[in-house]
Amino acid sequence: MTNNKFFELLPQNFQGFKILLELLDNIREAILLIDKDYQILFFNKQFKKFFGINEKNFPKFLYEVIKHRRLYEIIEKVFSTDEEVREEVEVEHPEKRIFLVTGKPVNLDLGSGYKDTALFSFYNITRLKRLEQMKTDFVAAVSHEIKTPITAIKGFAETLLEGALEDKENARRFLQIIKKHSERLNSLVEDLLILSAIELGELKLNRSWISLGEVFDTVITTLEEKARKKGLYLKKELKDGERIEIYADRDKLIQILINLVDNGIKFTEKGGVTLKYEDKKACISVIDTGIGIPEEHIPRLGERFYRVDKARSRELGGTGLGLAIVKHFVKAHGWKMVIESRVGKGTSVHLFIGG
Ligand SMILES: Nc1ncnc2c1ncn2[C@@H]1O[C@H](COP(=O)(O)OP(=O)(O)O)[C@@H](O)[C@H]1O
Ligand SMILES: [Mg+2]
Structure with missing residues (x-):
């Protein structure tokens, strides 16, 4: 100096x-x-x-x-x-x-x-600016996601009012489209509310010793109809008679698994989805036999609205927020999530729950 x-x-x-x-x-x-x-x-x-x-x-x-x-x-x-x-x-x-x-x-x-x-x-102010940019991008992404279903709902409602209502067969089809889009809108708002609660630091775990087999059953009951409609199996692999208890937030674990199994069903056309637990590795896995995920996309999964195929995800009623929520819940438990996938063969999502 x-x-x-x-x-x-x-x-x-x-x-x-x-x-x-x-x-x-x-x-x-x-x-x-x-x-x-x-x-x-x-x-x-x-x-x-x-x-x-x-x-x-x-x-x-x-x-x-x-x-x-x-x-x-x-x-x-x-x-x-x-x-x-x-x-x-x-x-x-x-x-x-x-x-x-x-x-x-x-x-x-x-x-x-x-x-x-x-x-x-x-x-x-580099960091501050970056955060500001992220916020702007997020608002833009949300608006864009919301606009798609709203445009469809508005358009089909107008078509119905302009006379399509008399055409019984088409009217029914249009109403179904309206219903589908309003459901997507609803999921979007629900997922956004969960994410915003997480970001406000309101994510609190309510942990207790719970039966994993019973959690698997709840998840399967919730989604078996959806799997059946696509002709897919949905099964659990837990060694018979083995009463595995894990220390977790039951509701959050169910939400995690519902999201993962739901993805498995959505992105699988043949075969099905298996819920598995391996005691030796302390690992819960959701394994499907679906389309798989190209390797370059895997690191980015879990970013809000990140999807391999946007159009397809929307068509299937997806919000692109499921994995983002899963990631937060997994992290809150102190667990580790690993996604393994082979295009055309299937995807396995592993949750390592050992401490
Ligand atoms: N089991 C899977 N098989 C193939 N692709 C998947 C699987 N799980 C997730 N993905 C990809 O990750 C994206 C993000 O998943 P997610 O956050 O759950 O959003 P969404 O299900 O609403 O599309 C999906 O759109 C899809 O491209
Ligand atoms: Mg999903």
Whole structure:
């Protein structure tokens, strides 16, 4: 720091000065003090970090470290208007960051000529901006998902009102389409409510010792009609007589398994879905003989609205939120989920529930 102009200009015998510098080095903002000729008078540690300054490239003038045009425009504005300027700036080097830059002229009496100086602070808002972007993207995705069923419901209701109601056969078909879309809308809102409760930190587990066999039975009872309609089997594999008890939130576990088995049924045309438990590995698996998932998609499953085939998922009444919810519930239990799949052969979702 001894190459710092600021040092030369201030009394060295002042202990408090050192403390002040120490404090400036420990704040989150980068601080920069320059004069009108862009000569650097002072910067703190954070500034060095943000702009990649080390002992080797220790700069005398600002243009040695900063090449960003927009920043110079801001600096010029500060010197020319004598007013505080506050702007968001995206910087590419040495790393992509977004800063809230505040600059203002300061009239420091530094004794030897450095009167026209300006102080700049750089607050890193990259993370904040990213969150903001995620929120905007999410709202856009939700609106898009909601729009599809609403358009269909509105369209078919209008067609019915415009006369299709008299045409008995078509009327029935249209009403069925309306029903299907309103059901999808309903699932969407339900899933969104669950996700928002999770994100508000309202996800509390109510754990107790429960019988896994009984949970499997509940899941099978809920979905056997759906499987039967597609001509698929739905079975459990638990060694006979083995009374396995696990420590879990019963309702959440049922929701997890219903989601997974439901996916299994939806994405399987031949064969079926098996619910299995392997005591040795402490692993619950949902195994199907369906279409499988191409490898490159697997890491992204569980992101909200991420689907291998959007049109197909919607057609099947899916919301694209099932796995996102499952992921949260699994994590809350401290379990691990692993998805294994082979295209054309089937998919297995494993839940490792051992501690
Ligand atoms: N068992 C499975 N077989 C094939 N693809 C699956 C399976 N489970 C999930 N997927 C893929 O993952 C996507 C996301 O699943 P999910 O979040 O449950 O949404 P949804 O069921 O509403 O489409 C599905 O749309 C599908 O592309
Ligand atoms: Mg699903």
